[in-house]
Amino acid sequence: MIVKKDKIADNTYSIWFYHPEICNHFMAGQFLILMVTENGERIPLTIADIDKNNSLVRIIFQVVGYTTKLLSELNVNDSIYSVLGPLGNALKLPENTKKVLLVGGGVGVAPLYPKIKEISIHLKLTADVVIGARNINLFILTDEIEKIANKLYLFTDDGSSGHKGLVTDGIKKAIEDNGNYDICIAIGPLIMMKVVVELNKSLNLPTYVSLNPIMLDGTGMCGGCRFLYDNEVKFVCVDGPIFDGFKVNFDDLMKKNAQYKEYECKLNS
Amino acid sequence: MRLEPKMQDPLSRIRNFEEVSLGFTEEEAILEAKRCRLCGICVKGCPVNIDIPGFIKEIQEKNFRESIDIIRKYSVLPAVCGRVCPVENQCESQCIYNKKGEAINIGALERYVADLISEKPEISIDENGKSVGIVGSGPAGLTAAFELRKAGFTVTVYEALHKPGGVLRYGIPNFRLPDSIVDKEINYLLSMGVNFKLNFLVRKTIFLKELLNLHDGLLLATGAGLPGQLNIPGENGGQVFLANEFLTRMNLMHAYEFPKYHTPIRIPKKAVVIGGGNVAMDCARVARRLGAEVILAYRREEKDMPARRDERIHAKEEGVQFFTLTNPSEIILDEKGLVKGIKLEKMKIIGIDEKGRNKIEGTAQYFDVDCDMVIVAIGQRPNKIIQENSEGLVFDDHGLIKVDENLRSSNPKIWAAGDIVTGAATVILAMGEAKKASANMIKSLLN
Ligand SMILES: Cc1cc2nc3c(=O)[nH]c(=O)nc-3n(C[C@H](O)[C@H](O)[C@H](O)COP(=O)(O)OP(=O)(O)OC[C@H]3O[C@@H](n4cnc5c(N)ncnc54)[C@H](O)[C@@H]3O)c2cc1C
Ligand SMILES: Cc1cc2nc3c(=O)[nH]c(=O)nc-3n(C[C@H](O)[C@H](O)[C@H](O)COP(=O)(O)OP(=O)(O)OC[C@H]3O[C@@H](n4cnc5c(N)ncnc54)[C@H](O)[C@@H]3O)c2cc1C
Ligand code: SF4
Ligand code: SF4
Ligand code: FES
Numbered sequence: 001m002i003v004k005k006d007k008i009a010d011n012t013y014s015i016w017f018y019h020p021e022i023c024n025h026f027m028a029g030q031f032l033i034l035m036v037t038e039n040g041e042r043i044p045l046t047i048a049d050i051d052k053n054n055s056l057v058r059i060i061f062q063v064v065g066y067t068t069k070l071l072s073e074l075n076v077n078d079s080i081y082s083v084l085g086p087l088g089n090a091l092k093l094p095e096n097t098k099k100v101l102l103v104g105g106g107v108g109v110a111p112l113y114p115k116i117k118e119i120s121i122h123l124k125l126t127a128d129v130v131i132g133a134r135n136i137n138l139f140i141l142t143d144e145i146e147k148i149a150n151k152l153y154l155f156t157d158d159g160s161s162g163h164k165g166l167v168t169d170g171i172k173k174a175i176e177d178n179g180n181y182d183i184c185i186a187i188g189p190l191i192m193m194k195v196v197v198e199l200n201k202s203l204n205l206p207t208y209v210s211l212n213p214i215m216l217d218g219t220g221m222c223g224g225c226r227f228l229y230d231n232e233v234k235f236v237c238v239d240g241p242i243f244d245g246f247k248v249n250f251d252d253l254m255k256k257n258a259q260y261k262e263y264e265c266k267l268n269s
Numbered sequence: 270m271r272l273e274p275k276m277q278d279p280l281s282r283i284r285n286f287e288e289v290s291l292g293f294t295e296e297e298a299i300l301e302a303k304r305c306r307l308c309g310i311c312v313k314g315c316p317v318n319i320d321i322p323g324f325i326k327e328i329q330e331k332n333f334r335e336s337i338d339i340i341r342k343y344s345v346l347p348a349v350c351g352r353v354c355p356v357e358n359q360c361e362s363q364c365i366y367n368k369k370g371e372a373i374n375i376g377a378l379e380r381y382v383a384d385l386i387s388e389k390p391e392i393s394i395d396e397n398g399k400s401v402g403i404v405g406s407g408p409a410g411l412t413a414a415f416e417l418r419k420a421g422f423t424v425t426v427y428e429a430l431h432k433p434g435g436v437l438r439y440g441i442p443n444f445r446l447p448d449s450i451v452d453k454e455i456n457y458l459l460s461m462g463v464n465f466k467l468n469f470l471v472r473k474t475i476f477l478k479e480l481l482n483l484h485d486g487l488l489l490a491t492g493a494g495l496p497g498q499l500n501i502p503g504e505n506g507g508q509v510f511l512a513n514e515f516l517t518r519m520n521l522m523h524a525y526e527f528p529k530y531h532t533p534i535r536i537p538k539k540a541v542v543i544g545g546g547n548v549a550m551d552c553a554r555v556a557r558r559l560g561a562e563v564i565l566a567y568r569r570e571e572k573d574m575p576a577r578r579d580e581r582i583h584a585k586e587e588g589v590q591f592f593t594l595t596n597p598s599e600i601i602l603d604e605k606g607l608v609k610g611i612k613l614e615k616m617k618i619i620g621i622d623e624k625g626r627n628k629i630e631g632t633a634q635y636f637d638v639d640c641d642m643v644i645v646a647i648g649q650r651p652n653k654i655i656q657e658n659s660e661g662l663v664f665d666d667h668g669l670i671k672v673d674e675n676l677r678s679s680n681p682k683i684w685a686a687g688d689i690v691t692g693a694a695t696v697i698l699a700m701g702e703a704k705k706a707s708a709n710m711i712k713s714l715l716n
Contacts, residue, residue, distance in 0.1 A: 021474050035431060041522070041531040042431075066531060082431040084468040216517055216532075219429045219470055220652045221494040223511035233498060233505065238653050255606025256507050 001079050003056060009140040011063045012107070013072050014048070020055040022047065022085050028118035029210070029242055031111075032059070032085025033218040036070040040081060043067045044215045044237075046111035047086055057085075060110035060140065087218045088241045091115055094183065094206070099126040101174055101181040101205075102149075103196055105167050105188030106133065109140050111210055112187045120148045128178060129153065130170035132192070136161035151178070167192060168199045181205060186245065190257065194250035207245040211236045214257060227253055271371045272301040279586040283557050286443045286525060289583055290352070293381040302328035305373045306365065314363035316701040319343040321360060321375055328378060337382040338390070345415045346408060348387065348450050350697050351380025353441060355547075355577040359697070389457050397421035399714055402484040404471045404655075407435020408696045409490035409687025409703040411454060414463045416707035417488075422714075424463045425484070429470040432521065435492055437696070439521040440513070440548070442555050445580075470654065477660045477683075486682055486714045488706055489670060490699075491655045493688035497648040499543065503600030504645070507607040508535060512548045512646035519555050537561040537642035541611050542589075543597055544646035545574035550581065552644045553589045563589045564638060568596040568616050573626040594618070598635060600643050610639045649693040667692060676706035677713075684710055 004016040022032065031046045049058040063072050074080065093100070100119050104112035109131055120127040129149040133139050134157045146152050154162025155170045163173065167188070175181065184207045186196040193209045200207040213225045213236050220238035227234060230247040234240065275291045276282075282289055293301065307322035315321065320339050327336035340347045354360070356376040364372035400423040403410045410426055411433075418424045432438050434451045459465070469475060471491075480487055496511035498504060515534075518524040522532035540556040542549050545567035553565045565584065567574060570593050574581060585591065594616040601610040614635050620628040651668040661680035663671040669692055670678055670685040677684050686706040687699035 021469070025474060025476070037531075039523070039530045041533075082468050084429065084431070084470060085474065087470070087473055216514055216522070217430065219494075220654055221429075221496075222514035222517050223496050223498070224514040226498075226505060226511070228505055233500075235653075252505060252606065256505070258507075258605070 002074055002076050005074070005076055008060070010137050012060065012110075012140045013063070014058060014060045015071070015074070016051070016056045016058045017080060017083075018055055019057045019083060019085075022057050022083070023050045023052050023055045026050050026057075026086045027090030028114045028122075029091035030086035030088050031218075031241060032057070032083055032087060033215065034059075034071075034080050034084070035082045036067060036074065037081050040070065041067045042216060042218070044087075044212070044218060046114065046210075048110050048113055049117070060113070062107040062110075064107075084218060087237060089239075091118060091185075091208075091242055093119070093123070093125075097125060097182045099128075099178075099181050101128050101130065101171065101184045103130045103132075103167050103171060103184060103186040103188070105131070105192040106138070108186075108188030108192070108210075109145075112185070113141055113145060115185055115187075116145060117148055120150065126150050128174050128181070130155065130167055130174055132156070132167035132170060132188075134158070166195075168195055171196065171199060171203075175203070183208065185209075185242075190250055190254045193245060193248075194254075197245040197248070197250070201246060208242050209245040209248060210241045211243060211248070211253065212241070212257075213253060227256070271304075271366075271374055272297055272377075273374065274377050276583075279583075279588070282444065283587050286558060288447055289444050290377075292384060293377055298328055298378060298381040299331065301374050302326075302378060304366070305329070308365060310365055311360045311363045311373075311375065314360040316359065316695075316697045317343045317704065319360075319379075324382065325373070325375075325378060328382065333382050333385050337386045340379060340382065341389075344697070344700060345412050346454055346696070346700060347379050348383035349408070349437060349446060349454065350700075351376050351378075351383055352446050352450070353577075354697050355695060357578045359695075387453060392419055392461060394418065394461065395421045396423070397715060399423070399485045400425070400483070401486045401488065401710065401714070402427060402480045403488045403490060404480075405435060405490035405492055405687070405689075406433035406455075406465065407490060407492050407687060407699065408437060409492070409699040410435065410488070411458065412700040412703035413488050413490060413686065413707045413710075414458050415461070416704055417710065418458070418461050418463050420707075420711045420715075422711075425466060426463060427466045427469040427471050427475070427480075429468070430521065431467055433465055433467065439517045440551070442516070442520050442551050444554070444558070445551070472654050472657065477662075481660065481682055486684065486710050488703070488710065489655065489678075489683060489685040489689055490687045490703060491652060491689045493649040493693045494652045495650045495668075496645070497650065499597060499645055499647065501597060501599055503602050503608070506600055506602040507605070508537070508641060509600055509608055509643045510645070512544070512552050512644055513649075515552055515644050516548070516555065525555075525559060534559070535642070537640075539564070539640040540642040540644060541566055541638060541640045542644045542646060543567075544648075545569070545571075545576060546646065546648070547576050547580055548649070549644075549646035550576045550584050552646050553584050554580075554587055556642065556644065557584075557587050557589055561642070564592055564640070565589050566592045566595045566597060566611075566613055568594065569627045569629055570594060570618070592638075594629070596631065597643075601637065608641055608643050610637050611643055612637050649688070651689050655689070675709035676702060677709060681713075
């Protein structure tokens with residue numbers, strides 16, 4: 001059951017709902033799969049936060065299509081038809097990591113938030129954050145991140161807030177200001193993760209990405225989320241969703257994610 | 270002469286997802302039953318040894334209630350088995366009339382009485398105060414739930430998906446096994462007081478260790494849900510499906526009723542299905558019902574196909590083209606990464622293997638087929654999630670749980686049954702194993 005719902009930016013919502021099992025088993029980095037109605041589609045969303053004392057789970061999502069729209073129309077006291085989770089694996093950092101750069105773009109900021117929290121609050125490491133958005137209206141969670149990040153850099157394409165430029169400019173700036181990082185975690189649209197990985201390869205900065213293919217069951221049964229990782233087939237739902245970005249073939253994934261575009265349009269019209 | 274139930278005509282049935290076989294009428298059932306000599310030789314062909322002459326005799330005498338009561342002593346899912354058992358390899362293969370190709374239609378008779386008398390006897394349950402957990406709600410899990418509840422245990426079934434039934438729900442299409450039949454079975458278990466916890470992925474939503482604390486015994490019946498892959502170029506392209514994704518989208522998520530149901534599927538013009546088992550036939554026939562031209566490519570000959578005879582015949586009647594002695598070597602993608610064709614290699618027969626099937630080898634002669642969807646249906650293995658060597662469980666190289674002759678694992682509180690023990694098999698085998706495991710659980714846990 002939904003206990004709290006807020007619109008936190010244009011087209012972006014935060015929902016807290018009651019789910020003791022997820023709360024009791026959650027590790028940062030995991031996601032869930034939900035259906036809004038019995039006829040609905042199963043969609044994956046990152047578990048953005050949990051409130052263990054009250055058995056509450058938080059999701060933050062951007063309305064991009066039909067299912068996220070239906071979800072945004074639910075209100076406090078409504079129930080979500082089905083929720084399966086927590087799924088996927090926990091975030092595991094290499095040993096001796098001290099300084100982490102976290103990079104989020106667009107809706108990737110929602111799944112980035114629990115990682116910042118984990119690294120900064122629980123692991124007590126240095127967590128600097130770069131967030132990019134097209135314009136000032138698209139920033140989400142910046143207040144919350146400001147509280148837990150060591151340093152926060154905001155970049156907009158049009159310069160309407162923070163610095164003008166892309167997240168890759170943000171990475172360069174962060175390194176300029178603070179020196180080298182042990183690892184970078186980048187989450188956002190595939191194209192963003194691709195350019196970040198390209199830059200970081202040239203900088204020799206190891207980079208984790210969290211992948212977001214189209215999923216169905218989320219239990220390793222359908223193979224729909226498979227992709228080629230270092231010449232081996234992996235399932236994002238059970239082997240991921242976090243992977244070494246240097247080994248991911250982004251071009252293939254981008255093509256695959258576009259498969260249903262024209263059909264989803266039909267639902268929305 | 271062997272009687273077959275009436276079928277929906279192929280031309281109309283490829284436009285719907287309604288059941289293909291219409292089942293016997295009373296008259297037909299009695300006529301077919303009367304051919305039976307009640308000799309009982311067929312019983313050894315049934316994995317759960319149903320008293321076949323017993324139930325057929327009651328049909329001969331129009332005692333349908335008595336007939337189904339006999340079957341129910343052995344099987345909890347007769348309406349399911351009567352529809353999906355590969356009878357030509359099981360009971361009917363042993364029938365004395367089989368040599369002449371006129372085996373008694375045992376499956377159709379079983380289905381007839383199961384459908385006719387679908388309400389079930391009320392069972393009075395003596396609670397024994399103990400509790401068991403069952404992981405997975407396929408035929409093995411459902412059978413065990415029935416047996417263990419009957420013996421007085423509190424029973425909780427944990428299922429990862431949002432609907433129970435396992436392969437019966439997400440794999441086997443409605444035109445072979447309607448959802449309503451599966452629902453009836455589940456409702457019966459509910460009425461007996463079996464608890465279902467859906468959306469529970471054991472090892473993620475709840476850990477095995479916790480289940481061991483919650484219950485006196487556990488049965489793992491998680492099936493073999495991981496689809497095999499060809500490992501050829503292009504296999505990860507758009508519109509290349511592993512069988513489970515295609516079937517789950519269509520059967521569990523009802524993509525063919527898009528947009529009433531919200532899960533989409535791209536309607537193919539021409540689909541190529543790889544494989545020759547039940548899964549491949551189901552994929553081919555589902556794709557046909559989406560209006561596609563369908564080619565089924567299999568590397569051996571038709572006689573080697575592991576699929577049920579009826580499925581093969583029905584697929585052909587429905588216009589699925591069989592390309593035998595062909596093996597895919599590459600899936601060809603367009604610039605957007607979507608399938609535009611498949612390269613097939615011609616195979617040749619070079620002898621007979623130990624199972625009596627053709628042995629084959631490649632000829633290095635290739636040909637291309639244009640298509641806009643490829644479905645890979647070449648076998649199933651256990652899912653990765655359950656395969657963690659913990660709590661004393663041991664798995665073999667194929668990911669199957671190691672059990673003793675009583676289906677008890679190396680952890681004395683955990684039993685296992687169904688495809689997770691045998692590898693991909695049949696519904697009735699999974700049920701037979703589950704019965705055996707349940708019997709041993711009852712014996713051990715009540716001592
Ligand atoms: C592990 C994981 C974690 C995720 N976490 C979040 C999150 O925390 N917040 C959030 O807002 N979103 C998240 N996503 C993406 C989210 O699942 C999709 O936005 C959602 O499925 C879209 O559903 P829809 O029906 O509203 O849109 P649709 O109508 O299905 O799709 C709209 C557009 O989005 C594309 N699309 C569809 N599914 C996905 C997908 N899974 N990923 C990317 N694009 C997709 C379609 O091709 C289409 O172009 C996550 C995805 C994964 C795999
Ligand atoms: C498409 C298809 C067609 C078939 N056709 C026939 C046929 O015509 N005749 C025939 O006899 N056989 C057929 N078979 C084979 C038959 O369906 C299987 O042998 C049988 O279903 C196995 O039963 P099971 O109970 O062991 O597993 P399944 O039916 O696979 O059920 C396992 C269940 O466990 C759940 N699960 C898995 N892991 C977890 C976990 N960690 N936590 C919680 N739940 C979990 C799964 O979601 C699933 O619901 C077919 C199989 C397929 C795939
Ligand atoms: S359960 Fe299957 S094998 Fe056994 S008698 Fe019935 S149809 Fe034949
Ligand atoms: S073997 Fe054939 S004839 Fe004999 S009992 Fe069985 S079905 Fe009847
Ligand atoms: S979503 Fe089905 S295997 Fe990952």
